[in-house]
Amino acid sequence: MSDQAEPGFVRVRLDLSYDGKDFSGWAKQTSRRTVQGEIEDALRTVTRSSVTYDLTVAGRTDAGVHARGQVAHVDLPEAVWAEHEEKLLRRLAGRLPLDVRIWRAAPAPAGFNARFSALWRRYAYRVGDRPGGVDPLTRGHVLWHDRPLDLDAMNEAAALMVGEHDFAAYCKKREGATTIRTLQKLRWVRDPATGVLTATVQADAFCHNMVRALIGAALFVGDGRRPAAWPAEVLAAKVRDPGVHVVRPHGLTLEEVAYPADALLAARAAEARNVRTLPGAGCC
Amino acid sequence: MSDQAEPGFVRVRLDLSYDGKDFSGWAKQTSRRTVQGEIEDALRTVTRSSVTYDLTVAGRTDAGVHARGQVAHVDLPEAVWAEHEEKLLRRLAGRLPLDVRIWRAAPAPAGFNARFSALWRRYAYRVGDRPGGVDPLTRGHVLWHDRPLDLDAMNEAAALMVGEHDFAAYCKKREGATTIRTLQKLRWVRDPATGVLTATVQADAFCHNMVRALIGAALFVGDGRRPAAWPAEVLAAKVRDPGVHVVRPHGLTLEEVAYPADALLAARAAEARNVRTLPGAGCC
CATH class of the missing domain: 3.30.70.660 (Pseudouridine synthase I, catalytic domain, C-terminal subdomain)
Incomplete structure (x- = not known):
């Protein structure tokens, strides 16, 4: 879970909302419907990829909890991003169920980590x-x-x-x-x-x-x-x-979810990792 | 559909809301889930009555249409009203499904007709x-x-x-x-x-x-x-x-739904009946 996308990849920030009622929470779980699972499946489908691009999220919500201002990031191969950037939102809107909506998908600033950079x-x-x-x-x-x-x-x-x-x-x-x-x-x-x-x-x-x-x-x-x-x-x-x-x-x-100015993102992420061992598990 | 309750009956005004999603509209229909049907069933149950007390409604909404400020009236025998008046709301709240809520149940002024008295x-x-x-x-x-x-x-x-x-x-x-x-x-x-x-x-x-x-x-x-x-x-x-x-x-x-001052209710009902033949069927 680094603060930079690997060479050849673009880190894309996603701003999204979901109605948590019919989900077993955010985090992917086998044989359970989760928000992370729905979005990763939709991304794989609309980019016609064979691999799953893992999401990193700001706040891992529990089953039944909603989100209006959730933030995640995903690292996509540059070629995939270049090909799909323009139509990605509209295609995701068509592919995703109505209880999940992605409002924005844009390259994240350098040093951005949806989870650790959050203020x-x-x-x-x-x-x-x-x-x-x-x-x-x-x-x-x-x-x-x-x-x-x-x-x-x-x-x-x-x-x-x-x-x-x-x-x-x-x-x-x-x-x-x-x-x-x-x-x-x-x-x-x-x-x-x-x-x-x-x-x-x-x-x-x-x-x-x-x-x-x-x-x-x-x-x-x-x-x-x-x-x-x-x-x-x-x-x-x-x-x-x-x-x-x-x-x-x-x-x-x-x-x-709030983030510092771009120039402070990496420092914030480092700080968040060191000062306290942020919980690996759920959040609320 | 008179503007006065029969002797020995109390006309009770109900103020209510519903989520229309899982209803085939307001009006009772055999083998269909309707708002009118749910409320009449609940009233029969909480008053332990063998008869159904028919509701008259201000606006008969179609399938899928919601209401936050719907108004209805029901004529209840005086003895039933006297026995249940105090606890009726709380009992209805417990008996009704969560997609229907009744906020107020109170004796209506003389001449009140939920449908025809509406301004x-x-x-x-x-x-x-x-x-x-x-x-x-x-x-x-x-x-x-x-x-x-x-x-x-x-x-x-x-x-x-x-x-x-x-x-x-x-x-x-x-x-x-x-x-x-x-x-x-x-x-x-x-x-x-x-x-x-x-x-x-x-x-x-x-x-x-x-x-x-x-x-x-x-x-x-x-x-x-x-x-x-x-x-x-x-x-x-x-x-x-x-x-x-x-x-x-x-x-x-x-x-x-708006109504005139109490003194004008009966006149309004008469006016609404005469000026135009208000539609017997659905409204929206």
């Missing part, structure tokens, strides 16, 4: 608390919570979580991997028209289940079952707390 | 024209148009259609039914964040296929295949024009 990832988690349920048209990406939620209490709790911490209490354990993360943003807003609450969760990187555990803790504060200080107390204990409920995946959407 | 219906039709397709998370209620659309041209054409006209050119013919309608609003906006174009279409009532034919004509103007004056020329001809493409149903959502 941060921004997720949204959406929740409806209307007694009747969730708008049928958005039920695929909005969780229903059957108790009214107090926005201020949730934001009070959220403010105590931001910053660099050991998020062990909110992460699925993985041998040898650090759970130190910098949570840059955790903030709730309520849409005045629909009443839907959206959490914005942004960090340099996330460990597995981290976002959905943070949301689970927040909902217990929002519906009054726990005080606003509780999530931070759990955080301080640094051990997985069975009282923290990991919410369902369908409310979670990867909205954006 | 107007407001629909939205949503279209995406990004080359890559439509956001996978909203593809269920947004149509993809594979050519870029000119908002100004579409609004120029739309302005020529507003007012009271014979919309025969845009309606599925139905013997004995008038196609005179008052199109109160036809206006396009583009969401700056998503790029999705939304048409707001509001009229006292619609004849069958009218909205989707109006949208089909507008899209031909938007992508440059037809001039802005064309839809109005078709309108003036008063005969169904094969050049008018009826767009697919999934972009269409009934957003709101």
